[in-house]
Amino acid sequence: MPDQTEAPLPSYPHALTWWYGFAAVGGVTFGWIGERRPFGQGFFGHPLLVFFIIVGLALLALRFALMRPVSEIISDRALVFGCLIGAASFLIGNWFAAHLTAMP
Numbered sequence: 001m002p003d004q005t006e007a008p009l010p011s012y013p014h015a016l017t018w019w020y021g022f023a024a025v026g027g028v029t030f031g032w033i034g035e036r037r038p039f040g041q042g043f044f045g046h047p048l049l050v051f052f053i054i055v056g057l058a059l060l061a062l063r064f065a066l067m068r069p070v071s072e073i074i075s076d077r078a079l080v081f082g083c084l085i086g087a088a089s090f091l092i093g094n095w096f097a098a099h100l101t102a103m104p
Helices: 015-032 047-066 076-100
Strands: none
Touching: 015 047, 015 076, 047 076
């Protein structure tokens, strides 16, 4: 008889790697273009907000593509940590855009 206390192994072992990687790369990319405000000057045009809207849509697409809740693929704690990585990467990209593009 199988032990009921054992947690099942995740079906997607590299999901965290992809999640953290896309959050970091996306954050830097949106931070790099942040000063130019390519999505407009309003609140919903801010690149950080657009970045998190795209992240939310991507997580919804993942949920419907795999037909499983996202929290079964990526833990809640990892989702929050990935969002923090994305926000920090946004600030890093914004800093690089402000300081490196101003150089002669």
